[in-house]
Amino acid sequence: MNGPDTGRAETPADEAPDSETLGTSEAVRTYFGDSYEQVVRYAELLREQGELRGLIGPREVTRIWERHILNSAAVVPYLPTSGAVADIGSGAGLPGIVIAAMRPDLEVLLVEPMERRTTWLGEVVSELGLTNTEIKRGRAEEYHEAFEVxxxxxxxxxxxxxxxxxxxxxxxxxxEMVILKGRNVAQEVDPARKVLRRYGATDPEILEGRTVDGVEATTILRARRTK
Known part of the structure; x- marks a missing residue:
């Protein structure tokens, strides 16, 4: 799903690293470790089919690693060490597919309402051999009484x-709710406090998610549910 806040920090085009070079760099290979082959195949699928299938914009095809893959990977250190994680509005599988590849110890639920996107997600899960992933077609609200993660x-x-x-x-x-947001997320906190309190959430933390040198940090917001 697309919304008003991309969760990505913008980098001027003339300063952006070359995505092909970045994706095959030793820094990225080391960062992803055992999950690298799955992640690189996912990047290839996004590059080959993402624009055609309406999953990413045409200007993003050449910047998949920094704008999508590494941006999504930045949330992984802030996730629990075990259990289940739901990626709501999963869309192209960002960040859910990246999480599933990097954290095979987690159960990852990809929640997405659009049929064409769930079809894509199913193809990706099969291609990458992600046995820890389940796709749930529907809006997040439809699952409020169905499961907890x-x-x-x-x-x-x-x-x-x-x-x-x-x-x-x-x-x-x-x-916890652990979400990728844009740099201006602090402006969204005050308008959201009433809703956060209603669900027993703590005051949110705004965190910095870093991956490899040369790629701008991702802004992450985290709030714990206490009741």
Whole structure:
């Protein structure tokens, strides 16, 4: 899903690293470790089919690593060490597919309402051999009584107040909402406080997600559900 806040820090085009070079660099290979081959295949699929299938914009095809893959990977250190994570509005599988590849110890639920996107997700899961991933077609709100997870994540879905209403009912008590947002997310916190309190969430932390040198940090917001 696309929303008003992309969850990506903008880098001027003349300063952007070459994505092909970045994706095959030793720094990126080391960063992803055992998951690198799956992640690089996912990047290839996005490059080959992403624009054609309406998953990414035409200007993003040549910048898949920095704008999508590494941006999504930045959330992984802030996820729980075990249990289940739901990626709501998963769309092209960002960040859910990247999480599933990097963290085979987690159960990853990809929640997406659009049929053409769930078809894509199914193809990617099969191609990458991700056995820890389940696709759930529907809006997050449709699953509020169906399951609870240890963390809910999302990227470029909605403003924080709306996102909290969608996400927090899916989070078990003691679990967290850990979302990728843009640099101006602090401006969304005050309008969302009432909703956050309603669901027993702590005041949100705004965190910096870094991956490899030369790629701008991602802004991450985290809030724990206490009741």
């Amino acid at each position: 240890d963390a809910v994540t999302s990227r470029a879905v909605a403003a924080l107040s709306k996102l909290a209403r969608m996400s927090l009912p899916l989070v078990r008590v003691g679990g």
